[in-house]
Amino acid sequence: MKKIAVPLFLMVFSLALLSVLPMWSTKALFRDVSKSKISIKAATLSLIIGDNWSRLSKPWADLGEIKPGDSGTVEIAVSNTGSIPGKLCVTELILPPEYLQVKSNDLCDLTIDPEGSVQIVIDWSLPAELHNTGLDGTEFGFSYSVLFENGYKITQKVILNGIIADPTDTPTPTATETVVPTDTQVPPETPENTPTSTATETPTEIIVEPTEIPVETPTPVEISTEVPTEVPSDVPTEIQVEPTVEIPTEPPAPTEKPAEVPDETPVS
């Protein structure tokens, strides 16, 4: 009896187990899904200096041969071709040589909208006084760093270079002449026209002005014949003093002994 009952029990239990297991293994529960599609695109921030990118590896502006007294202006367009606005900051990266005077407009914290642009304006001058400092033939170069940012950061360089011309090749207004007016006495009434070291003025203008100054004033002899009050106001004061000292206010009265007195004495 036992021999039959045990196998029979095992068989029935196995059948029961086999029928229950699939119920658990399938996990037949409800489920649902839904889908969203997402597309994202990064902005662009693009900087163009000048008309294209090709100049970035080369000097942007070659000033060529410049000579003392020369000056000029370089204008550089900086454009934003990206899709978002950007902030610009232009700073001197390599300072220009000390003999070259450079001034640029202040371009920091300046927002450039997409498709917008701004101008970097660089004024340069080579003062005329530097002709004698032995700089002839000297090459020079300087550059500006352009930072453009809005999340992205873009940096580029603007390079300018040139060479100081040999004076033998450029016999134009001599720089030595331009130096002289700065040392001459200047009439007090025309201080604004005096030739100073401002390099923006051309040498020819500087040379002309001194000729208008009455350096060669009338001699004391000529003035002595006239009343001192008639002396022109623009005559230097020291010139006015001399005749008043030497010239008597009234001519001496004729003496009764003309033979003792020379004819020329009353005048001198």
Added chain:
Amino acid sequence: MKKRWALVILLGTIAVLVYGMFGSGAWFTSTATSTDNKLTAATLKLEVDGVNSVARTYVLDNIKPGDWALAGQAPLKNVGTLPGKLWFEIVNVTPSDGPLGALVYPKFQQNVAPWTRFGGDKVINLSVGERVDIMELAAGESIPIVAYFSWPQGPNDNSAQGASLTFDVIWHLDQIP
């Protein structure tokens, strides 16, 4: 000897009884018919922005380094009759290893108090296929979820300029066992 016969007789009687019960099928039976019975299965159905299956596409343009940009809001609703467990995963990132997906973090946030945030600890490229649990959603309950994308500033940002990518968010609603 008597015992053996007694056992045989007992077994024989049992065999006859068993045959009578199972073999002939001679049970008392009675039938009664109940008509118009209706069996309705429970439902579990998820709608995103009022749509089941594929909801609308969310487009985010001009994202840039340093941004915390909003792509849009997706109201999720359990329109079924059973409660379900809501979770999502990101799939089908294209391109799969693009520069933008390597820099941008996807963040989903409940747009009602307590403003819980879900996911967003990995960039998009590394979030593919990862299950992010949101909450249990009762029958008829809805929850507004907003999708943000954050782009922390870093040294490789310029490499993703102008790049774009697309991906799918699969919203799951599973029956709670």
